Amino acid sequence: xxxxxxxxxxxxxxxxxxxxxxxxxxxxxxxxxxxxxxxxxxxxxxxxxxxxxxxxxxxxxxxxxxxxxxxxxxxxxxxxxxxxxxxxxxxxxxxxxxxxxxxxxxxxxxxxxxxxxxxxxxxxxxxxxxxxxxxxxxxxxxxxxxxxxxxxxxxxxxxxxxxxxxxxxxxxxxxxxxxxxxxxxxxxxxxxxxxxxxxxxxxxxxxxxxxxxxxxxx
Amino acid sequence: xxxxxxxxxxxxxxxxxxxxxxxxxxxxxxxxxxxxxxxxxxxxxxxxxxxxxxxxxxxxxxxxxxxxxxxxxxxxxxxxxxxxxxxxxxxxxxxxxxxxxxxxxxxxxxxxxxxxxxxxxxxxxxxxxxxxxxxxxxxxxxxxxxxxxxxxxxxxxxxxxxxxxxxxxxxxxxxxxxxxxxxxxxxxxxxxxxxxxxxxxxxxxxxxxxxxxxxxxxxxxxxxxxxxxxxxxxxxxxxxxxxxxxxxxxxxxxxxxxxxxxxxxxxxxxxxxxxxxxxxxxxxxxxxxxxxxxxxxxxxxxxxxxxxxxxxxxxxxxxxxxxxxxxxxxxxxxxxxxxxxxxxxxxxxxxxxxxxxxxxxxxxxxxxxxxxxxxxxxxxxxxxxxxxxxxxxxxxxx
Numbered sequence: 001x002x003x004x005x006x007x008x009x010x011x012x013x014x015x016x017x018x019x020x021x022x023x024x025x026x027x028x029x030x031x032x033x034x035x036x037x038x039x040x041x042x043x044x045x046x047x048x049x050x051x052x053x054x055x056x057x058x059x060x061x062x063x064x065x066x067x068x069x070x071x072x073x074x075x076x077x078x079x080x081x082x083x084x085x086x087x088x089x090x091x092x093x094x095x096x097x098x099x100x101x102x103x104x105x106x107x108x109x110x111x112x113x114x115x116x117x118x119x120x121x122x123x124x125x126x127x128x129x130x131x132x133x134x135x136x137x138x139x140x141x142x143x144x145x146x147x148x149x150x151x152x153x154x155x156x157x158x159x160x161x162x163x164x165x166x167x168x169x170x171x172x173x174x175x176x177x178x179x180x181x182x183x184x185x186x187x188x189x190x191x192x193x194x195x196x197x198x199x200x201x202x203x204x205x206x207x208x209x210x211x212x213x214x215x216x217x218x
Numbered sequence: 219x220x221x222x223x224x225x226x227x228x229x230x231x232x233x234x235x236x237x238x239x240x241x242x243x244x245x246x247x248x249x250x251x252x253x254x255x256x257x258x259x260x261x262x263x264x265x266x267x268x269x270x271x272x273x274x275x276x277x278x279x280x281x282x283x284x285x286x287x288x289x290x291x292x293x294x295x296x297x298x299x300x301x302x303x304x305x306x307x308x309x310x311x312x313x314x315x316x317x318x319x320x321x322x323x324x325x326x327x328x329x330x331x332x333x334x335x336x337x338x339x340x341x342x343x344x345x346x347x348x349x350x351x352x353x354x355x356x357x358x359x360x361x362x363x364x365x366x367x368x369x370x371x372x373x374x375x376x377x378x379x380x381x382x383x384x385x386x387x388x389x390x391x392x393x394x395x396x397x398x399x400x401x402x403x404x405x406x407x408x409x410x411x412x413x414x415x416x417x418x419x420x421x422x423x424x425x426x427x428x429x430x431x432x433x434x435x436x437x438x439x440x441x442x443x444x445x446x447x448x449x450x451x452x453x454x455x456x457x458x459x460x461x462x463x464x465x466x467x468x469x470x471x472x473x474x475x476x477x478x479x480x481x482x483x484x485x486x487x488x489x490x491x492x493x494x495x496x497x498x499x500x501x502x503x504x505x506x507x508x509x510x511x512x513x514x515x516x517x518x519x520x521x522x523x524x525x526x527x528x529x530x531x532x533x534x535x536x537x538x539x540x541x542x543x544x545x546x547x548x549x550x551x552x553x554x555x556x557x558x559x560x561x562x563x564x565x566x567x568x569x570x571x572x573x574x575x576x577x578x579x580x581x582x583x584x585x586x587x588x589x590x591x592x593x594x595x596x597x598x599x600x601x602x603x604x605x606x607x608x609x610x611x612x613x614x615x616x
Binding site for chain 2: 058061099108124
């Protein structure tokens with residue numbers, strides 16, 4: 001079984017969605033539980049890809065096709081999960097801050113987070129701080145993740161941090177930020193909990209924040 | 219500096235700066251002091267003279283000689299949407315419009331209190347913030363989705379379409395050649411316009427899913443820019459060319475260096491070999507993001523003048539200068555966050571970069587992208603004065 005699951009992982013890493021669907025179906029037919037196929041096949045495949053991205057041996061096109069393969073595999077598994085079988089790694093409210101319409105980076109972060117098992121509430125672009133606060137409250141979010149591409153819109157990130165504090169949510173939600181002009185120093189300065197420089201590190205950072213707040217929503 | 223010099227910089231001097239033959243001098247050209255549409259208005263509120271609202275007024279105030287981007291020939295970004303009066307720019311003004319002729323009609327599809335959804339000259343559907351109409355919009359739909367839509371779209375990318383050219387080309391050429399102002403031919407790159415046609419995500423998938431379609435689009439770009447370049451170079455004196463690519467983000471290239479080599483390098487080389495055969499050896503390239511892995515590939519292709527070297531993305535001009543010496547020319551590279559922060563931060567940034575770089579080759583210092591409106595007017599004036607001080611020039615008048 002381990003060999004089969006390694007092949008699934010390899011197909012995810014290579015972004016071969018057709019092969020992933022075939023291998024996952026095969027594994028299910030042979031009686032491998034869906035949760036095992038997910039945790040020991042699909043997830044390690046995406047993790048390997050993430051490591052290669054960080055090493056600089058693969059780039060965004062390979063990330064995209066690997067996520068597509070991962071999601072194709074998850075789609076095959078879905079009917080085989082009973083309620084509660086598929087643990088969520090956490091709930092993330094995501095958006096580009098007010099005054100900023102850029103969405104490419106945000107969309108890539110969403111794709112990676114979802115493919116990695118997070119539930120994402122995507123608020124879109126040009127999102128005012130009160131909308132982040134409302135969504136964090138409504139979804140009982142674990143993480144509020146904000147993106148900004150412009151220096152002039154970075155101040156909206158600190159506005160949102162303050163709004164979360166004013167709403168009494170700051171103790172229950174972690175704040176993760178990223179975007180072209182954003183740095184870890186800026187994150188520290190505004191009291192954000194995490195900083196990600198790309199879509200792969202956003203997943204690592206979100207996972208780290210979940211650990212700091214006491215684990216995933218199993 | 220006299221007002222005549224402000225309007226008509228010597229093109230030979232520009233080339234000497236590019237070729238590292240005026241070591242120690244700090245070149246100041248308007249090309250490297252571009253700004254957001256919102257910036258002059260913000261500065262006027264801070265006490266700047268209202269004349270800076272126009273490009274000519276801006277250049278005159280900061281005494282920046284003009285380098286002329288050849289926007290009259292539509293070969294890179296279609297400027298059909300640029301209105302002469304910068305205060306009367308309508309919808310679509312700052313959407314990137316790939317060099318399509320004819321352009322697509324503009325249409326407002328829907329709007330609410332905060333946003334307007336509209337089509338662009340390039341055939342995209344975008345959502346614009348009404349509060350900030352000059353900022354980059356959110357792209358909702360792109361015109362090229364597959365072979366069928368591409369085959370239709372490419373009909374608008376013919377170099378020989380008459381409307382692509384000034385109406386009286388011989389007269390235009392004669393006038394341009396009589397000017398002593400550096401002239402830069404603008405060329406579509408092989409990545410930048412493709413992402414404007416397809417959208418970035420779709421394009422990145424296509425590199426794996428349908429590489430033939432990517433290559434066909436790149437071949438059309440090659441056909442377009444070579445067709446344009448042949449006529450322009452035959453009739454006009456061109457000092458430099460500029461590729462527009464935007465093919466990196468804060469962590470590095472959007473595609474792998476091996477993909478760049480496979481898809482782009484052979485096509486770049488065809489263009490740059492032609493240009494060099496015609497005496498053009500200053501090849502400028504505009505790409506945001508971290509380009510450190512791309513510069514060596516560009517240098518191999520003869521592309522020797524990257525801009526804007528965004529500092530937050532981790533670019534390092536000094537390291538590249540050590541590698542390539544005066545063979546590489548830089549533009550931009552001054553951290554916009556320092557320009558925002560304080561005069562002390564500006565001085566520190568300038569003194570760390572400008573003296574060592576102008577002593578060792580070509581470097582046109584400027585903000586590491588267009589100047590955003592959160593840079594205070596007084597800071598920018600201080601920045602320009604500091605560059606002038608390094609040049610032994612007087613301060614700008616108060």
